[in-house]
Amino acid sequence: MLSAAEWRPLAEAHAARVDAFVEPHLARRADQVKHPVHDFLFTYYSHRPAQLRRWHPGYGVALEDAVEHAGLKGYGPPSLVEEGAQRPSRDLVAVTEEYVASQRPLVGRLHALLVATAGRAPQFGCFGLHEWAMVHRSAEHGTRHDWPLRLGPEGTDAVVESHRVGCSHFDAFRFFTPTARPLNTLQPGRDDRADFEQPGCLHAGMDLYKHAFRLSPMIPSDLVADCFELARDIRVLDMRAAPYDLADLGFEPVRIETPEGKATYVEAQRGFAERGAPLRARLVTECERLLAVAAQNS
Template structure:
């Protein structure tokens, strides 16, 4: 498919505006060396710069007419993502396809209540470790936080959360996820598995369309807010974003807080499965490039 200049520039401009609505406040804070305990995470933990997110790509199977600014970009040849580049990404595509399919096939578990964040500060003073967010006090204090961890069943299935547990907290986890067995443990109800859809999406760029990458980014943004609202930190006075709504914690140590968390987690699991299925389908199409050179463009939301 050849996309004429007017059409692709309109899509690119719409994408840039969508990105800027969320990224501009971060860039302004960064220019003045102001940190945000919630929103900076997506730009510091994930290795994808705002400028990279802002660059629009149509995905493999689309050639852009009159697009000299794409000359020389990674993966491109004459205004389109090259089939040779897609073929070179086969190991990545295979691994992501396997992980995404395995995760999608499992039922969503929504009974963890965000206790992974609490386990990251459990008995923190016992071994001299510094808090992960040292500028923010614990809402229930050290002993109160420890009591919440000790009175709950910890069942974290996500390695990149589990690896940050304090040493005293690690034996309390009923699961032992590792870096090499994500296919075995990842499940769609996990908030961090939902946020990682953004990582999977941008790793597939420019082979998939940027609209899908942005779908994953917006999902990760919303999940991160819940993740920190349910965390043990006292974020009193933090303004969430452009809505101006004040920070309100999800008190997962109470029955009401548990219900609120689980309901939000179910909603995110449903949103995540939509994005995950799109990524699965894109991976499958891209893996078939060698036998089907005339592929259709990857799907957008």
């Protein structure tokens, strides 16, 4: 159990931590200004800024005088106030065992995907070509962002067609243009992510944020924020290595069409895989804890 004096500073610190990212996004949104790099985590993923700012202690912690949590999905009176005592109280709220049990199918799916991903050797030979494949034959299909292509349409097409494209991540592959899809050596599908996902993939690293917020409020918000920060850093590399010319936004390109650019990309990709591994392990541990609770209450 955490008293109000204990948990409120934690909640304020969490909000201040993520506000460094949330506030600039909200300001851009108010001004109707789009940013192809920093807005991605707020527009592609379904977790709203207000949800990211909201602090949760995770299952197993009761909060005193937490009126703002009492009405949130998943919360209710705690089953146990202290060990051996059955004393539900109006001024104590916690994520309930019933809610955890109701989320068992989701937690089970995420656990299986995370374990399968962690069990594979990371692959570092994709060179970020997924973003290039999304604008292959742009003269026919258009582009995903309103920014010029660094090498122009024909130069971009030449990069895609002269490289081996081996994207293992379905949520990147599904945005390939029709002419680029057959060029991919893998054909990942919506329902077989666990058969393809591997820990060297930048998008698999970014998706740790998605897995974390889908487990909210059952897991601590610091883990969600850790995954968000990793995803934000990965997105920067993802777009620096993309075919777009983002120099006006201050992003120096990683020229993956050159040997030097490939080496730079792989080095950064290895670093993100190393950063993601302990976060993935923490999510696996949280899933296993929640599955044990769900099994006891099913």
